[in-house]
Amino acid sequence: MSNISIEKVKKALDRVRPYLQSDGGDIEFIEVTADNVVKVRLTGACHGCPYSMMTLKAGVEQTLMKEIPEIREVVAVN
Numbered sequence: 001m002s003n004i005s006i007e008k009v010k011k012a013l014d015r016v017r018p019y020l021q022s023d024g025g026d027i028e029f030i031e032v033t034a035d036n037v038v039k040v041r042l043t044g045a046c047h048g049c050p051y052s053m054m055t056l057k058a059g060v061e062q063t064l065m066k067e068i069p070e071i072r073e074v075v076a077v078n
Contacts, residue, residue: 002032004070009038012067016060020046027060036072038064052076 010029020026025046030039040060046052053076061074 002034002036004032004036004038004068006032008068009064009071012064013040013060016063019059020044020055025049025052030077032071036070038071038074039077040074041078042076 006029009032013027013029017027020042021044023045025042025044027046028041028043030041032038040056041047042049042052042056046055049055056074056076061071064074065071
């Protein structure tokens, strides 16, 4: 069980969500694993976009790790 607050992760995702929505996409929280990996699902225009991994790592992951340093990584699942 991870010690990272799910509510804290969801609030951080809510801060990046408007940027994704402005491009027709969105992000859905899936889980925080025992080893502090946050799993998300990219939806809408973000799902399958050639730039989605760059968005995930440079945007979402960096924002979440800045707010919640315990996060080891953010990964997208289908």
